[in-house]
Amino acid sequence: MARILVLGGTRFLGRALARLAVARGHEVVCAARGVSGAVPEGARLVSVDRDDPAALTPLARGGFDAVVDVTRQVDHARHALDALADHVGHWSLVSTVSVYADNTTPGQSAADAPVLPPPPSGVEAPDPDFRWYGECKVAIERLVRERVGADRSFICRAGLIVGPEDSSDRFPYWVRRLAAGGEVLAPGEPTDRVQFVDVEDLASWLLNAAGTRLSGTYDGTGPTMSRAEMLAGVAAGLGVADPRLTWVDQDFLHAHDVREWSGERALPLWVRLPESAGLMDRDVSAALAAGLVVRPLADTVRATASWMSAHPGDVRQGGLDPADEAAILGTWHAVRTA
Ligand SMILES: NC(=O)c1ccc[n+]([C@@H]2O[C@H](COP(=O)([O-])OP(=O)(O)OC[C@H]3O[C@@H](n4cnc5c(N)ncnc54)[C@H](OP(=O)(O)O)[C@@H]3O)[C@@H](O)[C@H]2O)c1
Structure with missing residues (x-):
């Protein structure tokens, strides 16, 4: 001891x-x-x-x-x-x-x-x-x-x-959003890195x-993964099969005043590329060799979701509002089919 x-x-x-x-x-x-x-x-x-x-x-x-x-x-x-x-x-x-x-x-x-x-x-x-x-x-x-x-x-x-006990509107946003179902606005490219x-x-x-x-x-910090892997992992941890993701180009999001990272109208874990490409793409091989052990994402998701449902008042309700998300997706589809 x-x-x-x-x-x-x-x-x-x-x-x-x-x-x-x-x-x-x-x-x-x-x-x-x-x-x-x-x-x-x-x-x-x-x-x-x-x-x-x-x-x-x-x-x-x-x-x-x-x-x-x-x-x-x-x-x-x-x-x-x-x-x-x-x-x-x-x-x-x-x-x-x-x-x-x-x-x-x-x-x-x-x-x-x-x-x-x-x-x-x-x-x-x-x-x-x-x-x-x-x-x-x-x-x-x-x-x-x-x-x-x-x-x-x-x-x-x-x-x-x-x-658990992350009261920010960052990772909890994606847990809440994937759990809610429906068409999900996924920012940027599926291959963008997150960490x-x-x-x-x-x-x-x-x-x-x-x-x-x-x-x-x-x-x-853990090893880098793609945003597609992260969103699939969050869905899997929640038991959500085949989430309906619509990938929306970063310039379109910026043009519609969607903000990066955290806060009001923000999509968490999303940053502008290539300007911020190093932020969530660090080489952590030294940490892993020195004893950092990383659990499966699904375990993190389950623990986060269970803490969020037990403490609904403890998480800041930031991120993109559902009505704003639906409006942006509507405009995105309209532009693409025009
Ligand atoms: N959250 C992230 O994603 C993230 C990312 C990168 C790095 N970090 C770093 O990771 C660490 C996170 O630490 P954490 O989660 O334990 O939260 P924290 O917000 O850093 O906690 C601050 C702690 O310091 C205490 N404190 C603050 N003012 C004090 C004062 N005047 N006198 C005595 N104690 C005081 C607070 O307790 P009382 O208020 O009760 O005094 C609290 O326990 C920080 O170093 C942060 O910079 C966080």
Whole structure:
């Protein structure tokens, strides 16, 4: 049994990791305010506000075998490292593929892909529109390597994280949409690449990495697949036979104000190509070789769908509205048959 400190643990990935660590018999402490949610049963919440630079200092007593930090805030990371770096065996930082400078080139790997510069001095956190998000994570990555040392730190650059407790309107949009049936607007080309990681697979890899003291910088995302494979996999996981997909050209979608990725009028996991061709087409062979195990998509879909039906109020209802989708499909068919 190890003593594991999760800096976070009250929502999505942090909570999945804490839950799994408890299930594996570890002693789990989560340090957070507790405003995002509760920690899993069996984990202990230490209520702290990391805006206070000294908030984590008392946790240094006793030490930890491993720390996992999910922060996006540079000052929060700095304070945590000041308080704890000398009192832990292994430090994992959940970073993001948003650190990369080039989103256009497919097939890049964490080992040598260029990253953004750190944010300008005085910027300690992303703004509400997520400006400076990647840059802040770059700064946090550097701090972790400097303070903990490259041989005791694991930088895990997560891709899109999906699965139960994902309250975003991204992967859940496709689960909801395929489950609803009828003619489904599929954006772009069937061969377009998509990439994501199941929250439990990522949590499991982070925990294993703490156990084996994996060090280095990796992308934490699953192997790339085509959008056709993804939509077929979502349908299969839901038990929907032969979904009726209509593939609509990206320029047509843009001309009709359908937006990319996330939010109102957006089609999730869809980005403009070739400009964003590198975003969901990263080479993750190093992560797979270093222990990331990826479950079948159908399992992720079933778990997501069952969580969504048990917690209908927890998922943001973004994406393309059904009436807008039907109108766009109608125009698309009219143009094609004209
Ligand atoms: N979701 C994705 O698709 C995606 C993709 C790529 C990378 N990532 C990265 O993956 C990680 C996801 O982490 P997550 O799912 O656990 O969610 P998260 O939203 O990053 O969780 C933030 C955690 O920090 C705590 N926190 C925030 N402000 C605090 C404060 N002032 N003092 C103490 N604690 C504070 C929150 O708890 P309280 O609010 O209860 O304090 C919460 O547990 C992040 O690092 C994110 O950048 C996510």
